[in-house]
Amino acid sequence: MKLPRRMRLALRVQRGISYLCFALFGPILTAIYRFRFRFSAHQVDAVRAQYRAVRAEHPGPLLICSNHLTLVDSIIQTIVLGSLWDYLRHPASLPWNLPEAKNFYHRFSWRLVCYLGRCIPVERGACAEQARLAQARMRYVLDRGDAIAIFPEGRRSRSGRVDDRDFSYGVGQLLNRVPGAKVLCVYLRGMHFGGFADFPTPGDRFYVQLKMLVPHSASTGLRRARDYSAQIVAQLKAMEDDYFTARASGALSLPAAS
């Protein structure tokens, strides 16, 4: 499905406005993250350098595939992956987000926040026409070289662990439609408290691990979408295992309280 001209223009306008908005409100958001909630990230400079390198090497369409534990994972991930300066210099690195319309689009204020926060609403169980339209929007921004942050499990992990048994195939279907897109898997977890929650506990320190993945499949169509999705979720699961192994062995420890 080709996106109508009016919608293509609307996405370009939204991209420009969200960029200006980020320039204005990004410092406030970062200050809230740092000082109001006292959040921090483990080896944040190395993580940002790695993300910059990924974008330098793959300036085209990028799917940032992450585990999903809290309602604000997208915001935290955005803050951790790049500094304000990184995003101002490379607007395509500031990812689009795909919030569930039912959760965020019933109030004008939330709609506005989502619009300014570079979001494309999606609806679970939407009719075929709506689903195609949402996918055409995603495809359009990806084709222009932007990044989209997506949660391959399709929902938050209630158990606090990556669910590699019952997950969505949406990311695979999107990859089917944008075959040139690269996949960056991101594992994000609060090191103090972690786990499933609406909001991370103030003072938490986030562990972030990045890994590029090139999913393969000899199949076509929906089977390929399923294979791709399974490989991405398996990668996230492996990264989660790395995290818990490192914590258990003491290789990854929290800094001493000051």
Place this chain on the structure above:
Amino acid sequence: MNEAQITEKVIALITPYVKNTEALNSIGKDTRILADLGVNSARLVDIVLAFEDEFDIEVSDDAADSIATIGDAVQLIGKLVG
């Protein structure tokens, strides 16, 4: 294969994924797979893949997106089976 046989097989393939099992008592062509039967949208893909295996057909992404009711599935399979 006639429409009744396809319908019977379609219902059998969908049943393991149905959360609202009471809706199975009144299942028909107009029954909506997601809304009425409570099937998870992600599992709808598994169901379509089960159709492919059972009827030896290939369903495109767009055709899969068009399946909303039992009747849609039966009609699509009937067309692909020929």
